[in-house]
Amino acid sequence: MKITMKAILINATNDQNEVIDSMMLVFCSAIRYAFKRILEGMNIRILEKEVSHKYNLNIRQSKDAVESARQTILSQKELLKMNYYNYKNKCMAIENILKEKTLSEKKRKALLKKLDKRQRKASNFKNFIDNNKIPPVIFGTKKMFLKRCKGLISNKQWKECRNNRIYSRGDKSKSGNPNLRVIIKNGMTFLEISTLEKTATNRALKIQVPIYLPQKLSRKTGKINGINYRELFVNHVQTGEAYQVEILKKNNKYYCHITFELPKVDLVCTGHNKIIGIDTNPDGFALTMIDNHGNYRWHSYLREHELLYARGDRRKNLCGELVKQVVLIAKAYGCGISVEDLKFKNDRDVHSKFARTKHQFVYRELLTMLHCACCREGIELIKVNPAYTSKIGLYKYCHQYGMSVHNGAAMVIGRRSYKFKEKIPKILKNKFIENKFKDKFTFYNEWKKWSMVSKNIIKIRKEVKNPDLWLANRKELIRFA
Structure with missing residues (x-):
């Protein structure tokens, strides 16, 4: 099972902050470019090479950018299907209520208005699905986009919202993570970042920024409260297994979300x-x-x-x-x-x-x-x-x-x-199952039987929907049946 640990970069110099910000700008731009090209139907492998060449990223960084864009599109398509299914069922539920003849004119009018609204939304989702498209996606969140449109935030703040992350998947063959690697030196932890600059040997120039791994110590006892994330992750790093790192910038601070696999524990309970x-x-x-x-x-x-x-x-x-x-x-x-x-x-x-x-x-x-x-x-x-x-x-x-x-x-x-x-007690079967169903009753599955019992109890007294009423008046209701 995987777990995500939230860490934070500390004591970074101004030069290191500038390097990280420039990397975020390039990486997020690459994601947006890949997003558009995927929607246009471009081949993923060709796109990875194009992104690498256009934005001066190594092949692993370009693959991460393209994969991030691809996952965004997949999630939007899944949301479309879910929303369409939900609104379609809401329409069917309202149509069933409208079939009742005892509805007042005021209630019927309100339901028709609600049904029209639900049908329009379902139709909108259906059009996207039929045309194999997705709704417009705003990188930087819709909330901040509207604020920018109203002039509540500056252009600089808006761009910071759009360019605020770096993401790198792990690789076991590269001993963890080749682009965002956590290393331990003299009892201290650092995040080694592969920058966009190249050395004389055409290798990526790397910087090391101190990173704080969470470890909550009790003020009274000095012992660790809760989960010892630091120990779990340090042990994971020593095994050389892969781990995923994402750097997010928020309020001028750099947070790291590190996802890794928990060690398997034998079942004792x-x-x-x-x-x-x-x-x-x-x-x-x-x-x-x-x-x-x-x-x-x-x-x-x-x-x-x-x-x-x-x-x-x-x-x-x-x-x-x-x-x-x-x-x-x-x-x-x-x-x-x-x-x-x-x-x-x-x-x-x-x-x-x-x-x-x-x-x-x-x-x-x-x-x-x-x-x-x-x-x-x-x-x-x-x-x-x-x-x-x-x-x-x-x-x-x-x-x-x-x-x-x-x-x-x-x-x-x-x-x-x-x-x-869960067999139905005889008293419930005798009281709440009609005689015409008793011959076929044994052929029904368990949930069908309990459904019939529940519906017949509710028919006898509608107030029985309240569980406390059944518990308090069970004998009376059974006698009444």
């Missing part, structure tokens, strides 16, 4: 005997432990309300603290972890309250951090299909073990990692 199922929520993790027979052991909820409204850096720190607690619990019990393989899509129009909650749901960051932590600590992590985990947990396990719906879902996630099937 597995799900052989027990496993912890985790349900990811906007305000924390719901944990439920089961044994290898699928039996309940305990449940807990690691709640952090501040995740819903904290700023970016603070939220990232809170995610790290939650993941740290989960890892410590897994190591204490010597068991593995099971999570949902979540992939949310923005293909539905929702109410403003839910949209706000959904927007603040940092599930990707939580699961990414958890995955990285498990790889570092040797904990087995199993991803399962998230379909109907909350529904099954609510209707089958919550009342039995006195859990919330989130812990019930976590139990289903844990059982699903062991490949257990």
Whole structure:
């Protein structure tokens, strides 16, 4: 698994800063030139040689520039497909609502207006896809471009936004990275940069700039807090494996993003005997432990309300603290972890309250951090299909073990990692499955069965959509059915 470390260049002289700035100008210009030529259909190999000759770059630097431009185009094409798919589904959802005869005239008018807007956007994305084109791309960000148009920033500031990076891919055959190499001398670390100037032997002139590799020491104990990035990367450099370096200029400082492969760690905590199922929520993790027979052991909820409204850096720190607690619990019990393989899509129009909650749901960051932590600590992590985990947990396990719906879902996630099937209890089958479907019921798959049960419960009382109502009035609802 790869990890990105954020370092910073320190104590650089004015001459070194000028060299780096000139390299950024040339490299970013090469990216923009390659971007235009690729859109015109130019062959990649021919383009690499042309960029190398035109901008006086070595072949590796020109390949990096062309690859960066190519990846930008590919990402734009993927975004086009995703946006078209999302808006197409939004249109279909609105059309289904419009088929209802009970809609008021005011509501119908509002939906028609929304449908027209969605259709225009979907049509716009479809035109780009059909013509094999992409929307205009602004190097330097659209935000800064608009500021420049309004005269809020100077031409110099605008050019600094457009020319602010150097990127170099690693190469194992060249002992790491030939153009942006991290070297260690007398206990100090330097970034060796291959400049555009040539020596008498026609080799690139190199400069060495001190670089600070992050290492957070505790003021009280002097020990390292969190991940020891410096030690991990120094060990990686000594192996001679490849690593990727990108220099970004921001607020007159030069930041280095170094991406390298983490060393493989043997699994010490597995799900052989027990496993912890985790349900990811906007305000924390719901944990439920089961044994290898699928039996309940305990449940807990690691709640952090501040995740819903904290700023970016603070939220990232809170995610790290939650993941740290989960890892410590897994190591204490010597068991593995099971999570949902979540992939949310923005293909539905929702109410403003839910949209706000959904927007603040940092599930990707939580699961990414958890995955990285498990790889570092040797904990087995199993991803399962998230379909109907909350529904099954609510209707089958919550009342039995006195859990919330989130812990019930976590139990289903844990059982699903062991490949257990979730049979529908007889009382639910008898009460909420119509007689005409009971003969064919055994031929349906697991999720189809639970879908039928859920829909019939909602038909009986629409208020049952609220999980707390089912937990509080379960006996009454079953009797009513």
